[in-house]
Amino acid sequence: MINKLPNWLNAKGHESDIVISSRVRLARNIDNYIFPHRMSTEDKDKLINSVNETIVSSSFIKSAGEMKLSKMDELSGLDREFLLEKHLISPNMLDQYHNRGIVLGLDESISILINEEDHFRIQSFFSGLNLQDAHIIADKVDDALEKFYSYAYHEKYGYLTSCPTNIGTGIRFSVMMHLPALSMTGGLKEVQRSLKLDGFVIRGFFGEGSEGYGSLYQISNQFTIGVKEEDIMIGLEKRINDIIIKEKESREHLFKQKNYEMQDMIYRAYGNIKYSVLLTAKEGMNNVSLIRLGLERGLPFEVAIDYQQLNNLIVLAQNAGLQSYFGKMMSTEERNRMRPRLFKEILKIGG
Amino acid sequence: MICQVCGKNEATICMVKMSNNNKETIYICPVCAGQMDDKLIGSINQLLSPMFDTFFSNSNKLGHDINQICPTCGQTRREWEESRTLNCKDCIQFLDSDEIHNGKIPKNNKEELYVINLIKEKEGHLKQLIAEEKYEEAAKIRDEIKDLKGDFQDDKQTS
Numbered sequence: 001m002i003n004k005l006p007n008w009l010n011a012k013g014h015e016s017d018i019v020i021s022s023r024v025r026l027a028r029n030i031d032n033y034i035f036p037h038r039m040s041t042e043d044k045d046k047l048i049n050s051v052n053e054t055i056v057s058s059s060f061i062k063s064a065g066e067m068k069l070s071k072m073d074e075l076s077g078l079d080r081e082f083l084l085e086k087h088l089i090s091p092n093m094l095d096q097y098h099n100r101g102i103v104l105g106l107d108e109s110i111s112i113l114i115n116e117e118d119h120f121r122i123q124s125f126f127s128g129l130n131l132q133d134a135h136i137i138a139d140k141v142d143d144a145l146e147k148f149y150s151y152a153y154h155e156k157y158g159y160l161t162s163c164p165t166n167i168g169t170g171i172r173f174s175v176m177m178h179l180p181a182l183s184m185t186g187g188l189k190e191v192q193r194s195l196k197l198d199g200f201v202i203r204g205f206f207g208e209g210s211e212g213y214g215s216l217y218q219i220s221n222q223f224t225i226g227v228k229e230e231d232i233m234i235g236l237e238k239r240i241n242d243i244i245i246k247e248k249e250s251r252e253h254l255f256k257q258k259n260y261e262m263q264d265m266i267y268r269a270y271g272n273i274k275y276s277v278l279l280t281a282k283e284g285m286n287n288v289s290l291i292r293l294g295l296e297r298g299l300p301f302e303v304a305i306d307y308q309q310l311n312n313l314i315v316l317a318q319n320a321g322l323q324s325y326f327g328k329m330m331s332t333e334e335r336n337r338m339r340p341r342l343f344k345e346i347l348k349i350g351g
Numbered sequence: 352m353i354c355q356v357c358g359k360n361e362a363t364i365c366m367v368k369m370s371n372n373n374k375e376t377i378y379i380c381p382v383c384a385g386q387m388d389d390k391l392i393g394s395i396n397q398l399l400s401p402m403f404d405t406f407f408s409n410s411n412k413l414g415h416d417i418n419q420i421c422p423t424c425g426q427t428r429r430e431w432e433e434s435r436t437l438n439c440k441d442c443i444q445f446l447d448s449d450e451i452h453n454g455k456i457p458k459n460n461k462e463e464l465y466v467i468n469l470i471k472e473k474e475g476h477l478k479q480l481i482a483e484e485k486y487e488e489a490a491k492i493r494d495e496i497k498d499l500k501g502d503f504q505d506d507k508q509t510s
């Protein structure tokens with residue numbers, strides 16, 4: 001189950017040319033346990049086992065759907081890394097995986113992390129711009145869990161979390177976007193500045209410090225207390241729509257000013273994938289980014305390429321994704337050698 | 352008495368600090384004393400004066416008692432000010448914020464949890480009674496469980 005590709009890559013949502021995915025995360029703790037980083041390993045295991053019982057009970061399945069729990073200790077290192085690359089777990093959870101668990105829905109659009117920073121991290125992913133459905137689903141899972149656990153909640157401060165920055169609603173909305181034109185023209189600086197003023201943040205694909213990786217960015221709310229969930233969501237949606245307009249304007253501008261240079265870059269990216277013998281993940285991602293831009297501009301390629309293929313490559317191009325695809329462990333050199341084959345197979349180039 | 356350095360361990364050592372003819376006393380644990388030994392030799396005043404100032408003040412800038420301790424997890428306000436992490440639900444007492452939550456409220460349906468546990472308990476009892484062949488009593492318990500489960504389902508359907 002861990003090996004298949006999540007549903008949120010299907011590129012079937014709104015604005016799927018620019019918005020890859022929408023995610024909602026709820027942080028929850030249980031009031032009769034010490035919070036995870038001070039919790040005893042016995043209690044951690046007890047909680048994981050109790051969640052395992054909870055999710056197979058009929059009332060849980062009725063309201064939240066069928067799910068399967070995996071103990072992080074029992075997964076292989078490759079499986080754990082793949083979970084990170086699919087954005088299902090955090091780097092911290094990859095690092096310190098002992099006595100932690102993950103509950104995954106059948107299409108991986110729903111997940112619950114157990115004993116990460118908080119007892120529960122409920123996550124819901126949707127493809128394209130669709131925070132609303134992602135929120136509805138996460139909320140449902142929250143309601144279902146609430147029937148079995150009494151949450152740590154404070155009359156004034158709301159849901160209590162390990163880190164005070166998540167207190168209140170415990171909610172984080174997050175949208176992954178492809179912004180090549182804004183990155184090339186330097187327009188992202190202005191976007192970042194205005195987002196910050198309104199309490200939103202923009203980060204790279206793998207969080208802080210991974211900016212520019214395939215021109216993929218995550219935009220999310222910074223504050224969780226004082227504002228209703230719906231209002232945070234509406235605020236973020238509005239910002240995302242503004243950014244979509246700005247990105248489209250920048251693309252117009254770029255192709256007007258530097259039409260040949262842009263076409264040259266895009267077709268070289270395609271050529272790079274078709275003819276390269278060695279390919280790093282980052283290089284591959286940057287090529288995918290340019291091809292995606294070409295696709296959106298209606299540039300013809302020798303094979304028919306769609307957004308879902310490009311989305312799948314976002315995950316498969318990574319180290320664990322690549323190894324899971326070929327079903328074997330590989331050294332860095334082997335991975336770089338096999339990556340062009342992966343790209344050509346997925347995009348059906350020269351096959 | 353709790354160590355005035357780490358705020359965690361029992362203080363068993365009494366230290367006297369001399370500075371400008373002032374004599375001040377602090378109580379510390381052996382662990383913290385061990386870490387101080389090197390520094391003590393030599394310029395104790397120079398090295399420890401700034402630290403001592405905070406040891407002796409038992410309140411922070413907002414006037415809170417820094418030795419205040421969370422009864423549930425044992426975190427002190429001093430530790431909280433460094434970690435800025437809640438170790439349990441009751442650590443919220445340390446947070447000083449004007450923000451007020453405005454959003455989802457959990458039903459925290461204690462009544463429902465109570466019923467679930469009650470059913471579990473009675474089912475255990477029922478098994479025991481059957482094993483002991485006390486069928487009359489068992490039948491009574493079985494009816495009680497049936498009633499509880501019935502109420503529970505009714506509640507679910509109306510909510």
Ligand SMILES: [Zn+2]
Pocket residue numbers: 354355356357358359360379380381382383384
């Ligand atoms: Zn001490």
Ligand SMILES: [Zn+2]
Pocket residue numbers: 421422423424425426437438439440441442443
């Ligand atoms: Zn506490």
